[in-house]
Amino acid sequence: MSETELQAEIDHHERARAAMAAMRELTEGIHNIYSGDFDESTRNLGLGDVRSDHLFGWAMANYTVPRLADLTDRGIALFFGRIWMDDGEDFHIGRRHILDGNRDPLVLDWRAPLSEQYYRASAHDRRDVAKRRRFGFNNGTLTGFEDENLVFGEEVASDILTAEIERPRTGPMRDIVATIQPEQDELIRRDATTNLCVQGAPGTGKTAVGLHRAAWLLYNYTDKLNKSGVLVVGPNEGFLNYIAGVLPTLGETSVWQVTVQQLTGAHTATGTDTHEAALVKHDERIALVCERAVWGHIGTALDGGVTADEGLLIADAGWRWRLGLGFLEEALANARKHTRTYTAGRKALEDAIVQGVRRQAEIRSGHSPDAKWGTRIKRTPAVRQFMDAVWPGLNAKTVMKKLYTDAAFRADATRGILSEDEAALLTGKLAKPSAADLLIVDEVESHLKLRDPSASFGHIVIDEAQDLSPMQCRAIARRSGKGSVTVLGDLAQGTTPWAASSWTDQMRHLGKDQAEHTELTTGFRVPAVIIELANRVLPHLGVGVAPARSIRSDGSLDHVRTADLEAGVREAVAKALQEEGLVGVIAADARAEALRPVLEGAERVELVAASLAKGLEYDHVVVVEPVEIVEAPATGGATVEGVGLRHLYVALTRAVSRLTVVHARDLPPQMAS
Numbered sequence: 001m002s003e004t005e006l007q008a009e010i011d012h013h014e015r016a017r018a019a020m021a022a023m024r025e026l027t028e029g030i031h032n033i034y035s036g037d038f039d040e041s042t043r044n045l046g047l048g049d050v051r052s053d054h055l056f057g058w059a060m061a062n063y064t065v066p067r068l069a070d071l072t073d074r075g076i077a078l079f080f081g082r083i084w085m086d087d088g089e090d091f092h093i094g095r096r097h098i099l100d101g102n103r104d105p106l107v108l109d110w111r112a113p114l115s116e117q118y119y120r121a122s123a124h125d126r127r128d129v130a131k132r133r134r135f136g137f138n139n140g141t142l143t144g145f146e147d148e149n150l151v152f153g154e155e156v157a158s159d160i161l162t163a164e165i166e167r168p169r170t171g172p173m174r175d176i177v178a179t180i181q182p183e184q185d186e187l188i189r190r191d192a193t194t195n196l197c198v199q200g201a202p203g204t205g206k207t208a209v210g211l212h213r214a215a216w217l218l219y220n221y222t223d224k225l226n227k228s229g230v231l232v233v234g235p236n237e238g239f240l241n242y243i244a245g246v247l248p249t250l251g252e253t254s255v256w257q258v259t260v261q262q263l264t265g266a267h268t269a270t271g272t273d274t275h276e277a278a279l280v281k282h283d284e285r286i287a288l289v290c291e292r293a294v295w296g297h298i299g300t301a302l303d304g305g306v307t308a309d310e311g312l313l314i315a316d317a318g319w320r321w322r323l324g325l326g327f328l329e330e331a332l333a334n335a336r337k338h339t340r341t342y343t344a345g346r347k348a349l350e351d352a353i354v355q356g357v358r359r360q361a362e363i364r365s366g367h368s369p370d371a372k373w374g375t376r377i378k379r380t381p382a383v384r385q386f387m388d389a390v391w392p393g394l395n396a397k398t399v400m401k402k403l404y405t406d407a408a409f410r411a412d413a414t415r416g417i418l419s420e421d422e423a424a425l426l427t428g429k430l431a432k433p434s435a436a437d438l439l440i441v442d443e444v445e446s447h448l449k450l451r452d453p454s455a456s457f458g459h460i461v462i463d464e465a466q467d468l469s470p471m472q473c474r475a476i477a478r479r480s481g482k483g484s485v486t487v488l489g490d491l492a493q494g495t496t497p498w499a500a501s502s503w504t505d506q507m508r509h510l511g512k513d514q515a516e517h518t519e520l521t522t523g524f525r526v527p528a529v530i531i532e533l534a535n536r537v538l539p540h541l542g543v544g545v546a547p548a549r550s551i552r553s554d555g556s557l558d559h560v561r562t563a564d565l566e567a568g569v570r571e572a573v574a575k576a577l578q579e580e581g582l583v584g585v586i587a588a589d590a591r592a593e594a595l596r597p598v599l600e601g602a603e604r605v606e607l608v609a610a611s612l613a614k615g616l617e618y619d620h621v622v623v624v625e626p627v628e629i630v631e632a633p634a635t636g637g638a639t640v641e642g643v644g645l646r647h648l649y650v651a652l653t654r655a656v657s658r659l660t661v662v663h664a665r666d667l668p669p670q671m672a673s
């Protein structure tokens with residue numbers, strides 16, 4: 001690396017920074033003009049006035065506001081790589097497109113098609129790239145670069161990548177645009193119609209891939225996805241806070257990030273279920289129960305009091321109309337066959353009845369009666385009684401009430417689907433619904449009426465998806481509609497009572513059984529010495545997934561046996577704080593509560609209950625009394641076979657650099673080598 005070359009790159013970076021400032025100034029100018037127009041036209045509008053400049057101003061303000069945010073100079077590096085192509089052209093690759101005054105690119109967006117070559121080219125498959133350069137930065141100042149002359153077959157183990165991966169963690173998750181690896185890039189750039197299911201051991205970059213894929217999709221399918229929206233679903237608010245900053249730093253501020261509870265309304269639940277009831281209510285068989293509970297209301301024409309001789313007699317304003325049994329049976333069959341929801345089917349049957357009477361009226365009078373007449377026919381006592389008996393009007397509340405309080409109705413709805421004992425658990429107070437009750441309401445509603453298609457998302461990224469129940473998956477599927485999904489997770493980290501044991505099943509519950517399945521095994525977070533300890537536990541978790549292979553040879557692992565656990569933790573934390581970065585203390589949920597006063601006020605230290613550690617990472621992790629984590633009951637107080645061991649596996653895989661295991665009791669046998 002020559003000084004002159006480095007200086008040339010520093011100059012290019014300065015030029016890019018100045019050009020970005022000019023782009024922002026230009027956008028600011030446009031913003032000021034049109035937001036002025038917008039305000040002015042709003043002031044002058046009379047009731048019902050529509051002015052094109054008003055709408056245009058509104059549209060321009062909508063365009064410029066996110067663009068201004070995106071063009072804000074946050075002092076971070078504007079490019080991180082450069083490629084020279086075989087044809088002599090060269091490009092700097094950065095977080096966003098930057099153009100000079102002649103509209104020539106100074107920096108190419110990492111999501112642009114050409115940037116793919118930067119990430120994927122290798123000495124074996126150069127993709128027309130002659131040379132690749134990676135830049136090192138310190139707080140936005142360019143400090144150096146490393147080159148790979150691919151054309152000469154050169155492949156360099158990147159110190160810049162190593163430094164990025166080993167960097168002390170001081171806060172929430174950061175983007176990885178500068179160091180995306182080829183196998184990650186392949187997943188990030190799958191087209192918008194691909195449903196992707198990624199199984200990956202801890203720290204293999206699943207979350208990073210999902211978030212960068214969201215950003216890549218929004219850039220490459222802007223029109224489609226800005227309209228339909230992109231959603232990120234995570235396991236809990238702590239996790240969402242941890243990842244919240246990644247998409248905004250990639251220039252994407254429109255992505256909605258929610259927990260599965262928020263998405264399905266379950267965060268408003270005021271009731272709780274016993275462990276056994278929750279298990280039944282989250283089971284996929286409940287979908288069949290809901291289907292029957294709704295559609296089972298439909299009777300036959302005979303149930304409506306219609307006989308073969310009499311048919312249905314309808315009296316209206318001195319006229320008497322008669323619809324035959326055959327006609328009504330056919331209308332019923334058609335309504336079932338041609339409509340997707342119960343409510344639409346009911347309307348179709350009513351319309352068919354009016355149509356049948358209309359035809360008779362036309363024959364008698366020679367002209368067609370109006371729509372008002374049709375409404376009157378629907379309201380005649382005969383039609384109302386028939387509809388109430390054969391296809392009664394329903395709402396979700398009525399169905400739920402019958403299912404939960406009417407034993408005979410519940411027995412009919414569950415016969416052959418649930419055992420009697422299981423069916424007996426389908427109860428609850430509807431005024432105080434549990435999270436599972438709300439999922440059942442959602443499922444029932446899906447049979448009653450179609451969701452508004454505009455309420456579906458174009459793409460949904462679902463993280464920690466192994467923990468979703470079949471009923472949660474179905475609720476998400478209803479919000480995905482024809483959109484695509486990126487599903488990320490690790491079967492070995494499944495800790496809910498309904499955690500998935502197969503991705504094929506999980507994708508079926510999500511309504512995307514044609515998904516592409518793939519597995520990531522290169523670990524970027526956990527150093528080899530620590531992952532080796534976690535991998536001892538893996539065979540005991542009852543899942544056939546591949547262990548992580550760490551690309552990191554740094555890191556340290558300590559065991560501290562102590563008679564006084566609190567003193568041991570205090571000491572381990574004090575030692576950990578001698579190094580840079582965040583310290584995470586992970587303990588069984590009850591132990592974490594007990595440790596709170598011990599760690600009160602300690603800076604750079606976070607105390608985490610083992611059940612909430614998923615997805616997080618800390619520079620230094622102190623795992624407290626592993627055997628308690630293994631023995632601790634799962635959420636809700638019930639002990640779920642094997643879940644404690646999975647919590648321990650999660651806890652052992654949160655460390656970026658150092659792990660200290662503090663224990664007073666013997667270690668669980670599964671941690672032995």
Ligand SMILES: Nc1ncnc2c1ncn2[C@@H]1O[C@H](COP(=O)(O)OP(=O)(O)OP(=O)(O)O)[C@@H](O)[C@H]1O
Pocket residue numbers: 164165174175176179180181184200201202203204205206207208209490493524525614615616617653
């Ligand atoms: N290409 C990369 N370059 C630099 N850092 C990376 C890269 N890929 C992943 N990382 C880092 O590795 C760590 C683990 O990534 P991430 O959280 O996405 O893994 P994960 O598979 O979701 O883990 P878990 O299953 O434990 O939640 C993060 O700090 C992430 O920024």
